[in-house]
Amino acid sequence: MSKGRFRVRAGVRDWLIAVGVAAALLVTGLSMQHSATGLGLLGYVLLAVGGLALAAGRRAPVAVLAVTGLCAVGYQAAGFDVAAVAFLFAVYAAMRAGHRIVTVAVSVAVLAALPLAALASGMHDTGEAFAQARGALQIAWLIAAGAAGEALRQAEQRADEAERTREETARRRADEERLHIARELHDSLTHQISVIKVQSEAAVHVARKRGEPVPEALLAIREAGREASRELRATLEALRDDDTTPPHGLDHIPELVERVGKTGVRATLTIQGQGRQHDVPAAVGRTVYRIVQESLTNIARHADATTASVHIDYRADAVALRVDDNGKATPDTSPVPGIGLLGMRERVTALGGRLRAAPRDEGGFTVRAELPVLPMARAS
Numbered sequence: 119m120s121k122g123r124f125r126v127r128a129g130v131r132d133w134l135i136a137v138g139v140a141a142a143l144l145v146t147g148l149s150m151q152h153s154a155t156g157l158g159l160l161g162y163v164l165l166a167v168g169g170l171a172l173a174a175g176r177r178a179p180v181a182v183l184a185v186t187g188l189c190a191v192g193y194q195a196a197g198f199d200v201a202a203v204a205f206l207f208a209v210y211a212a213m214r215a216g217h218r219i220v221t222v223a224v225s226v227a228v229l230a231a232l233p234l235a236a237l238a239s240g241m242h243d244t245g246e247a248f249a250q251a252r253g254a255l256q257i258a259w260l261i262a263a264g265a266a267g268e269a270l271r272q273a274e275q276r277a278d279e280a281e282r283t284r285e286e287t288a289r290r291r292a293d294e295e296r297l298h299i300a301r302e303l304h305d306s307l308t309h310q311i312s313v314i315k316v317q318s319e320a321a322v323h324v325a326r327k328r329g330e331p332v333p334e335a336l337l338a339i340r341e342a343g344r345e346a347s348r349e350l351r352a353t354l355e356a357l358r359d360d361d362t363t364p365p366h367g368l369d370h371i372p373e374l375v376e377r378v379g380k381t382g383v384r385a386t387l388t389i390q391g392q393g394r395q396h397d398v399p400a401a402v403g404r405t406v407y408r409i410v411q412e413s414l415t416n417i418a419r420h421a422d423a424t425t426a427s428v429h430i431d432y433r434a435d436a437v438a439l440r441v442d443d444n445g446k447a448t449p450d451t452s453p454v455p456g457i458g459l460l461g462m463r464e465r466v467t468a469l470g471g472r473l474r475a476a477p478r479d480e481g482g483f484t485v486r487a488e489l490p491v492l493p494m495a496r497a498s
Contacts, residue, residue, distance in 0.1 A: 140169025421445030
């Protein structure tokens with residue numbers, strides 16, 4: 119929005135300059151007391167047009183350069199000994215826009231045409247015609263205008279290059295920090311999680327080999343170790359690959375539903391509009407996966423539920439998600455805002471979506487989310 123305001127201010131400034139130059143040219147022309155008919159009227163029109171054309175200098179610098187040059191030659195031919203101020207402004211604008219060769223060519227053509235225009239105005243003395251042309255457009259001023267435009271163009275290029283360098287430096291530092299976090303996670307957690315996983319697997323194996331019943335807590339520890347190992351590996355891949363290959367997304371949700379079924383909860387998955395799944399941005403897909411994962415984890419650990427349902431609706435402009443259970447939650451109990459729920463809400467809010475997590479009227483708990491899949495969400 120700030121850029122839009124800047125464009126408006128720049129346009130107003132261009133018009134102010136154009137009107138000011140046109141007024142100055144007309145005042146100078148009127149002071150010469152030309153006739154109000156024939157060439158006199160044409161000269162006044164060319165003075166005004168040459169000045170007002172500068173308003174388009176930012177959008178079409180080459181066209182404005184040609185128009186102001188023709189106007190300068192035209193009102194010289196009409197007998198108006200007025201400096202080609204508008205043409206100098208146009209030279210500056212064209213050089214600033216980077217049209218150096220065209221600007222030099224048009225400037226040379228105008229310099230050559232001005233003496234001829236002065237001769238055409240009725241001044242048959244060639245020396246006087248050249249003197250009048252030099253007064254109308256001094257070569258030194260022409261060079262100065264071109265040099266100023268070129269200097270400003272180079273300064274703007276250097277500023278743009280500096281900005282790109284800063285952005286590249288920031289990205290490089292972010293990549294380095296991301297890799298540093300990945301190394302720290304790998305060094306600090308991988309070994310401990312591997313020990314938990316191996317020990318729990320071994321304990322389950324030994325118990326079954328002896329024909330002893332395997333405690334549910336031990337099975338839960340084994341499953342948690344497997345899940346933690348998968349999550350850590352996926353997180354490390356995401357940090358190292360910068361999300362170029364998202365480790366978890368919509369395609370992995372059936373695995374979540376199947377996995378929670380092994381804990382004793384009868385879980386179902388319903389999908390509508392699956393043909394639109396390929397239109398869902400990766401960031402939205404990861405968020406849907408995380409919401410389903412957190413919801414099913416809470417159901418298995420805390421809800422004391424026997425059934426759970428996951429419903430995903432791929433719409434034209436959004437993905438709607440609903441996770442329900444028949445657990446112990448009641449309408450008169452308010453959910454405790456734990457880290458999992460806060461994390462879900464932050465993910466949804468970051469993508470411009472909506473989240474509702476509350477007990478159901480018929481008992482149990484529901485998590486509902488709606489995530490937009492519009493261009494803004496795709497860019498995320």
